[in-house]
Amino acid sequence: MKYISFLLALGITITLAIYVSKPIGPVPPIATLIDPNHGFWQNMISEDDLAETEVLLEGLNSPVQIVYDKNLIPHIFAQNEEDLYKAQGYVTAKHRLWQMEFQTRAAAGRLSEIVGDVALELDRMTRRKGLGYGAELGMDFLKESDPETLRYLEAYASGVNQYINSIGPGQLPVEYKILNYRPEEWTPYKSLLLLKYMSDMLVGDRDLEYSNLRKILGEQMLNKLYPDYPKDADPVIESDKVWEFEPLEIQKPDSLEYPDDLLSMKPLEQPLPGTGSNNWAVAPSKTKNGHPILANDPHLSLNLPSLWYAIQLTTPDYSVKGASLPGALGVISGFNENIAWGVTNATKDARDWYKITFQDEQRKAYKYGDQWRPTNFRIEEIKVKDQDAFLDTVVYTHYGPVVYDKSFRSERQDVNFALKWTVHMGSNEQKTFLLLNKATNHEDYNVALDNFTAPAQNFVFASKNGDIAMRIQGKFALKWPEQGKFFMDGADPRMEWQKFIPNEQNPSTLNPNRGFVASANQHPVASSYPYYVFDNSYEHYRNRRINGKLREMEDITVEDMKKLQFDDFYFQASEALPTMLNLLGGDYSKEGNTEKYIKQLKEWDYYADPNQKAPTLYYVWWGKLYNQIWQAWDDFGVSVVKPNSYQTIQLLKNEPNDSIFDLEKTQEIENAKSHVLKSFEMMVKEISDWEQNEGDYAWANFKQTSIQHLVPQFKSFSETNVYTGGGAGIVNATSERHGASWRMVVELGDKPTAFGIYPGGQSGNPGSKYYKNFIPVWAEGNYLDFNLRSQKDTTNLLYQTTLK
Template structure:
């Protein structure tokens, strides 16, 4: 018996030693790709020495004797710190993920191939101005210089992920950078999903109820729409299955409804600034990833130094400042997408009807290589309106009748795309008017540009605005017959038609993705906007002070008070507050009374340490489900987030919207108070089952946790604990410190979308400007800079970024000298 125990001990010890050796080997191999920042290297591709000073936050300050070498340096540091991320974005844009990940990413590749994104990017290189072509070429050379070092010196294959997946990395090309900008447009586009959902809802509900659940943002708008089935002369019975939606395919690049881009930006003129200089704050919102899509950098160009947020893969600085000019971006929500129903020729399905009769589709094959499988060939087809998208993409088949196909018209899908040139000119701008002029060539993704120079502030929508016919049958709100001439785009509006606000009399401009203009169709911007709630809180904070400071702008960026909660709770609970008989502990009545008591004393602050945000969110979620599931059935599952205007319409009984409170299938007539009471009980039961404990001990941050997820390794057991960054957060769907909830899954309140970058610039003292990103600068999980800035971000803190070279060198973590190779 003793021998058996002895041998068991030896075996266990041996396994532990073996496991330790394996872990040591894995660590050693992975660590080989950690870059050395304090080194001098001979490098081909530059004409003079390049100095890269990294401050203590690992933010590179790039100095060179000419601009081409500065952009070379930016490409070099992007590849050093974010090589895997860059290659993943490039593969996504090219539609080549399946070469690495197999069939599970085939639908993502198919979408990119059908949009023909990379072909358009290659063609767009030729239309850039000479300065941009030079920047793209130099940037590519910088990336390739680092790739050459990885290949020649066996630097751990460049990133740990390449040990798990094929590491054949082709040289970087200028088209790759333009493709990544177009990919960003895919990630920010939400109008397609809005059209799809609105079409499905119009088939399920009468017209007067559609405007309840999908209301117009307050202001001039159109609620009435043509009947979708009648528009196509198809009986409604052809659209019996309105609810079958598939899960998002792996690494799907397009957002679900409600998860497209957002953002905040605002600026104050000198007269509204305590220090006498203009102020600007910006926090663009995107899905959280590890690492963040943002990368902080400083470039010393011939036109002066610029510092701010870059996106690995591009030589542009999308947000930032110089010594005299700052700019920020928000999603504009411009309606730059239209779905068209194309009628197929019954005698030849390769032809579609046009105003001039049937015409052939433009067609060519595209081969997708699949790991460990035979390749797949897609027949790409384009009509005069745009690419044909098959019914399984976006589940478009739900609303596509037999004998028809769906095409997508989109400003992004053009070869004449000078957006990169506009971005390069923007970072060279010195004044607001130069910034506005720089945006004239910008095409997509459409953005609202907020700017400040030393004297002026301004806001300008940049991006191509489609010109639609005033007689358009659906006004672009639902898919329209593509063969009707009035439904086709008539070109692009002049840049002067893009909304513009320069030096307003009130001294403040800002945007929270709210409705910007009230122009009637067809000169409108959009019928769908990203915000109707945050802007109310922002307006109050801006007007509460006669003058602002850098700190007051920071306070607004980090504000977590929900105007939505303050508005809806008094409406929903109007007949429930402080009512009912006394009830003993442990009963549903007592639990309800305690929850109402907590909410009655709450100021609407979505603080991570408080229970009230969680109780409120669970109540409103249960309430909306109760209101819509009998009318919409399974289609109710598409409304994953709270629709504040809908609930307000119902509880104010706007145009008879209170009818939603009556349960269709029941004999009694339920009141809105009845539904509110039952929904609160639903919410408290869910909380008891999923959190337990007393209501006072609940914590919003335990559920509103953000996971900065590694897009590939983040779902792999064990590895996920090393590569994903988890943080408890404040804020919510409708707060300025926005933390968009997932709306799905076991925990629908997890934070999945928000400010990956924050910047606040004070031009009274530009070097006091502050920046932060949501993770760290490095994409290497073993680097101490993988999550160090994320700690600041989570606490609502920032890091200073100065254009003073001495300050950067004073606390550097390394200086890289690149010298020309003979």
């Protein structure tokens, strides 16, 4: 049956390749693709049917044993770390080669090489942001200061390349065959590039939009609609934390001038809505067994192959298990015999923009104070499949690359803006995870985090000796209030980042009195923290739900933590819907299905479970209402960011007759009730139409969660209509295309007890039974037993391979 399914999926994909050749590039040679010895037939066999008992691997110091469990999770046993990472590279490439290379091509701005000019705009943007430049600086940093990490990266690359060199055309992943290209050599640079790519996925900025809003709204209205610190904020670090350090001094200069015209450039892509994460740890005093428990579930795009690859890495000195990133060394979120750790995005503004004034059109010098500084030119040659290469000239200033200029995303000849970003500063994030993998206590954890620059992350920690901790880590510029919130004048030296906050003064906490630490992308600290903290996208609901539950829970078990990770309570709806129903009153048409919808909304318990209908009604109504209220923002003619859902709900609750609700383009005077009534009518029509055309509007049917192949056009390699609840802003943050990309719960007793799951499978081959076998388990909120495995353990054994 699996062969029939795979053949059907492949046939559909090839048909798409032929009939939709523009999005995915030229059609592959069909004769090669259907060749029984080299074509797709070879990709119909699962890994256990191709098991090898021995493999020769050059450069090993000692034999390495790899034990695969029944889910194809490798447990690598090596005698030293260099052999360990060489084996990790080999094994990861064996199962995820195409994914590894595709993602680093995307990070390098090289997709046009394999799919044609459809990716040219994306490649230009990637290169202009300087991801490759940042990875080059990372390589220089390693060569100068950390030869050991570089040696491990070279060992990993050797393992990858030995796998690449061992396979013929028949063993190539099917995506290479469809897109008609071959893998190239792996290098340490590519591993660093992958980590820069993750930073780009997780960082955002709204300097452009805020600059426009400042001009349109004025500072008073801007501060009202976009407050830096809302009243209900429940920060990552407990609000009563006492900061026991002497802060560095910083003062805002007087009479600063900002670019004063509206800016019509197209903004950079921001992290997509739904991108976020949860993590927490509870102290022994709050758990039933008297052991700390740690949980982590990063929320990212739901893709196949999965972003994560589960693995255990063991030497005589330590054994670590968890989720790795294919292409990077070690485990990113996981545990060993002594500690566990996990990460969430800290959503802290780490990119700033500077207006550059060039001396003339040649752009060889730019104004800085009363001087003209020389620029550097970087010629980006972007190869395009079946076309001539595209040459893009990017100007570099001391701030960073000039992303916006007359040739890119600017409608005006005189607008030039440079990007300043910590990714361009030379760093060694890889070392953080290498050290965490073998850390034994809180001190080791802190030493490991000192190496981490970008992206800003909330690192949760627990150890078997009972410690729990949270640290918000990154390289954070010391800024005066509002610095970096708007575009700045690059000619004014006072706009510079002056210093960086010392690592030991980054927000952190150890064993707080409340008995837990937690983060969910919310405000990092209370206003008592002595440094300016800003980001436009802090979360307002998941964090309050998690903190509220952890405050009230006692005798906590691992099962309690699993249940909390899968919690479907729609906190936003619980705060907004009563106000919406109150404003609506009885002033609506009673025709059709209206009364049924009202009854379902009034009886709703606010859980977004997959079989419930009320979440669909609320979701559609809220979306219509939000767009009704802020529709005038679409008419500004420039890029802006609309007020967030939290602030909108506060206005509905507390100021329903505020003039902000009135639409100037209409003759009527609108208030909150006007928008609630109008949006309700729109919701009724949409859901009635859905019932008529699609049938059941239960939440899972309406939400239609899908786990998409990395090439969206390869729809038959994706999983659609996954039956599961949750949603954006909910602890179980499973929306249409985003969700918990990895769930892990670990109790740290004498021996750790661990559980983990992600929505995919260990194999990157769509023809394998291990390609998406985890999805049903994940969708139902279940887990795999994820305990550390000994080398002699034969339970649930799939097969073993010895590298010699």
